[in-house]
Amino acid sequence: MSNKTILNAIERKSILFIGDFLIIGFSLRNFILRAIDYQDDETLTTKVLIFIIGLVAYFTIAYVLDLYNLEKAPKTLTLTAIRVFSIAFIFTIAEFIITTIIFDFAYWRIHLAVFTIFCPIQLVLWRLLFNYIFKFVPITKRVLYLYDNTTEDSLNKNIGLINGDDEKETHHKVVSTYLNNEISEAESDLNDLKKDVDTWIINTRNYNHFSPKMERKMVNSILERKDIITYTSFYESIYEALPIDSHNDSIYEILQLKNNKIRYVQSITSFCFNFILAFFTGIAFFSVVPFVYIMNIFFNRGPLFYAQLRVGKYGKEYKVYKFRSMVVNAESKGAQMATKNDARITKFGKILRKFRIDELPQILSVIEGNMVFIGPRPERKVFVDKLNEVTPFYNVRHLVKPGITGWAQVKYKYGENMEDSIRKLEYDLYYIKNKSVVLDLRIIFKTVTTILFSRGV
Structure with a gap:
């Protein structure tokens, strides 16, 4: 009998998380007790609040920037050290700015410098030690x-x-x-x-x-x-x-979706997520309309918006709206999927797509009730029909409302063909099967990463 113990990915990430937690906690303690120049006798509540803000800030930044994605970690120790130091340094600066804005503190410069420099160094040394240990501990x-x-x-x-x-x-x-x-x-x-x-x-x-x-x-x-x-x-x-x-009887496993009994907490939370995100997206949309309109006059002559029929929940078609990023009459030769370096995209359209500004008008479809903020991306009927011929599973994604962002968008590259659409379908089905508050939060954080680094589609 084999006595070899192999740590899985969750166990390794937990060890890494605990180490980070201890280092960040110790660094925040010194920051709170030594770096801040309290003018009055600050209460314990204030200090605890600063500590909590720091923890939330660090782990949010670390997650958004994929610091715990061990499956796609840098290949060399040098790149690992640079990556960890950069993220930790961003955190220390963010903590300083946040506490300054909220509490208007003064600081002891020496201790502030110690926090800003030595916290990243400690995290780098811990990550290097972690990588060194797992050279000898079996993980494969x-x-x-x-x-x-x-x-x-x-x-x-x-x-x-x-x-x-x-x-x-x-x-x-x-x-x-x-x-x-x-x-x-x-x-x-x-x-x-x-x-x-x-x-x-x-x-x-x-x-x-x-x-x-x-x-x-x-x-x-x-x-x-x-x-x-x-x-x-x-x-x-x-x-x-x-x-x-996979060509096996995984059809049962794939379609073994969780039962549809009403989960009140999840339903209420999902509604709140979509409402809050839609609200801020709406503000962003109405704020950029004048800018896009003016830039269109000079660099993208033609209609400001374009509307297109997409397939929504239960296969019902509806109109989706976007800022036009392609030349007028881009599909004069028939419907075709957009590619990453599509010649039909205008120069200004490339900017709109790079920062996902072209997607903002979809908030109108959310207001109409045809879309939500998080869900599978809607597709056109002509492509839905073709994909239904290739795989019998494609219509399963129409069990839920389509979304502005989704699991496939934050997990997969830019889709350019039918093969990519089928690959994205795998992620859509995973989302439908495992939909939860935690998964929605992961999509929100990953969407930020997608926009920052121009990933996904």
Whole structure:
């Protein structure tokens, strides 16, 4: 029996979080007690409030800037150190500015400098120590991939997804594969299965078609503290999407959406999120209209807005509004998907798209009740019909109202073709299946990152 313990991603992130929490807490304590020059006898409540503001500020900045995304961490220690120092330095400056604005404090310059410089240094040293420790602690799980004749055609692709690539570190590595069918289920074949594995990932047409010998082998593996999971479960956990093209009976797992009983807290919270975000988006929209109108006169002659029919909840079409970013009559040759460097986009339109300003008029569709702030992005019927021919799952995304931003937009690159649309569908289905207040908050934070770094679409 293997006694090797492998920490999963959540456990490693928790260790990193605890270390950051202790360092930030200690640094804030010194900042509050030494750097601030109190003119009056400040109350304990004020000091606690400053401490809480600091913690919230740091972890918000760290999350928005992907500091805890270990799957896409910098490849070198130098880049890691620069990244962590920069984020921590931004935090210290933000804490100084926030407390100055709210409380109008004076500061002891030496202690303020110590906080501003040494807090980032401590976090860099902790991150380097963390990376050094996990050079020796096993974090990659050795995988036995079990498949059958129906999933054999996607063998290499699925193994590649399990192993990950330069953009995604899964911490799993396939070291053995096994074809599950009547011919290969001889006792000798089962005995040949590698014992030095930590996880079984099963991708078969039907999970009930295992021989008694194979079932005993699985039970014994569980008793040896090995994980046995389906390919769909693995994919959903690691990629936070659903594998709609895995060609197995994951149709049950994919459509196993959470029941639709009213969750009052979630419903009320989602309404509040959408109302507040729509309110501020509306203010931003009406504020930029004069600017966009004037710039259009010089750099983007033609109508200010364009309206287009999109497919909404339950397949009902509605009008979506955007600032026009393409030349007039951009689709004179028929409907076509926009690409990242589309020649039809005007120079001013590129600016509108880069900062997502062109999306702001969609708030009108939110006001009309056809959209919400967070949900799957709406698509045109001509493309919906084509995608429905490719995959039977596409209409599932129409169970909810479309949104201005969504899980697919913050998790995937700019979509340019049908393949990208199907890939984004995997994220939309994941959102529908796992919709929650926490997931909505993650989308809000990631949307900020998307705008700042021009990611997604």
